[in-house]
Amino acid sequence: MKSLRTIAKASPADVRAANRRLLLQHVGEGHGRISRADLVRLAGLNTATVSGLVAELLEQGLIREVGFGPSIGGKPPILLDLDQQSFAVLGVQLIRDGFRVAAVSLRGEIIERHDQICTPEQVIDDLVVAVKTMADALGRTVLAVGVAVPGIVDHRGLIARSVLLQRNDFDLGGVLGRRLGYPVHLVNDSDACALAEVAMSEEPEPTLLALYVGDGVGAGLVLSGALFQGETFGAGEVGHLNLRTHDLRCECGRAGCLEAAARISVLTGRPQSLQLTPQGQQATGQLDEVAAERAGRNIAALLELVHELIDVRRTVVCGPVCALGPGLLDHIRAALHDSRPYLGGHITVEYSKLGWNGTLLGAAATAAHLELGLFWSLAATVNRGRE
Structure with a gap:
């Protein structure tokens, strides 16, 4: 497993590209409070290397100079930050009855969102039109598109298997890339949720299970930040x-x-529960208590198994189920109440603070990470929102 965040100097084989990603990561985490001297110290690179790479990133417009820091006995240092106005990545989520698209800044903030229903036969054509329309209206350069799909995305970047989409060995990324003209990266929708939770974590290398509950059920697993x-x-x-x-x-x-x-x-007894409407809004549904109690017992059994098997104690429940209120979460916790894991400790379960948008943010994070080596941190943003 490879850590999501770039945290060390590169080997000689890919020195320049990896060090460029390393500096970009540090600039992103600095939130406008980082100088060239800070980058030399944090990255462990020499001054000439940092100066050259910073000049390259400034020329490309990915970072910008945002002012001066306090002087410590000489000229005040020039501070650097990501350019949040000129670029964007797009996150896409495919669901049973359509798709969702979001434009996301390099800071991980959703700029614009569009939800659309469509038939399975029309999804690619309609998605291409929606993405192009959003990209043209942004007034920013779109760097890449990340697409979260309900199914297995293999090492080739293909949808190896998807029960929901009824596709096997399908090169959706290639099809969309050719029609859109942007790099397109696929990611499993549960893995996308997991990536969003890592971005929200205040721990540098968290371990957690992201359990997506929506049209289907899946899990994204993060072990020590990877x-x-x-x-x-x-x-x-x-x-x-x-x-x-x-x-x-x-x-x-x-x-x-x-x-x-x-x-x-199944949780609501309504086949169209929490799907998209023609107006792009989420329909409402209510939990059936009998179904929710049964689901809670089954999910609790899964979490106990995961805990004993790989010692993962924290679970974040993601996806549209969060909009149904705390009922399912209560049933999961009740089923876990008498759990006495052999490994000790407690299994914790919580709803994602990102709700349904976590999948979109995770899809966009995939695109930003694979194109730029940038993995944003949303922890400070979320904490500010709770103050």
Whole structure:
């Protein structure tokens, strides 16, 4: 596993590119309070290297000079920050009845959002039009597009398998890239949620499970700050894990899957619950208490298994289920109340503070990370919002 944040000097094979990403990461984390001298100290690079790379980033417009810092016995240092006005990345989320698109600044802030319903047959054409329309209206340069999909995204960047999208070995990124003219990067929707939670964490290398509950159920796993995807990129496909606690039929054709007990339509008893409307708004739904209690027991059993297997104690529940209120969370916690893990400690479960937008932010974060080596921190933004 490779750490999401660039935290060390590069090897000789890719010195310039990796050091450039390292400086960009430090500038982003500095929030306008970092100078060239700070970069020399933090990155462990010599002054000439930092000066050359900073000049390159300034010329490209990715960073800008924002003022002067306090003098410590000479000329006051010039402070640097990311350019938040000239560039953007786009995050896309594919769902059962359509898609969501967000333009995101290099600081990780959503600038604009668009939700749209469409048929599966029209999703690519409609998505291309929506992305182009948003990009043209932004007044910024779009650097890349990240697309969160409900399914396995393999090492080739293909949708290896998606029950919801009914696609196997499909090069969606290639299709969209050719039609949009931007680099397009795919990411599993649960992994996207996990990336957003890492960006929100105040820990430099958090360990957590991001459990996405929406049209389907899946998990993104972060171990010591690195996204774990498994040998065949299928880690986290917990929606089709059979815990042998029920016999409900799943869309995959089997019975007993976690997803069959915990997806949104089952929790509310409404097939269209929390889907998009023609106006781009979220429809409302209410939890069925019997279904929520059953889902809570099944999810709790999963979390106990994950805890004992890989010692992950923190779970963040993400996705549209957060809009249904705390009911499911209460049932999960109740089912865990008498849990006595052999490893000791406690399993903690909470709803994501980002709600449904975490998937969009994670998709955009994928694009920013793969294109620039930049992984933003949202912790300060979230904390300011709570003050």
